[in-house]
Amino acid sequence: MTRTVYIVDDDDAVRASLHTLLSIRNDLLIRSYRSGDAFLQEVNDLDPGIVLLDFHMPGATGLDVLTTMNKDPKFVAIVLTGQGNVGLAVQAMKAGALDFVEKPYEADVLMQLLDTAFARLEQGSEAAARVNAAEAKIAKLSPRETDVLKGLIEGRSNKIIAYELDISPRTVEIYRANLMEKLEVRSLSEALRIAFAAGLFPNS
DSSP: OOEEEEEEOSOHHHHHHHHHHHTTOTTEEEEEESSHHHHHHHGGGOOSEEEEEESOOSSSOHHHHHHHHTTOTTEEEEEEEETTOHHHHHHHHHTTOSEEEEESOOHHHHHHHHHHHHHHHHHHHHHHHHHHHHHHHHTTSOHHHHHHHHHHHTTOOHHHHHHHHTSOHHHHHHHHHHHHHHHTOSSHHHHHHHHHHTTOOTTO
């Protein structure tokens, strides 16, 4: 599987050095940007990947880029910072960066961080896919079926759900059977897992 790394740094020598280093890995696709502004212009159309991000750049700074990327889980950022700029690194991590590398960086440290970042990105993609699948299933439910499911999440019996919704227990059973079929599950515990994955919590 090809993995994408985006280098965002205004220093031509740093970009060239990183490109040369990363090119030894044949599973990496490397794209370079000479400013945060240039990267942000294309960010919405880019594939998921790891961003190696300089902190100090004219125009959009590393912090500006991080703030924008935080809204999109398809990127994981590693900040490149000058030696001794630990305060900046902490600021970057608070803004959503996975980690930071001090320049001049050690190749093996950077490679290990990249592997960690890709693992994080892939876990995030899988989690997002699970949430999306759960939300799509919940969206199939009618408002009444959703009400019944919420009652089940809160641990209520069919009889109490029927009383609260002003319908008969038999009708609750029908809604319950329908929602199980729409969610493609056989047990209440499976239905609850989907409900929780989709964010359908008690009192929501």
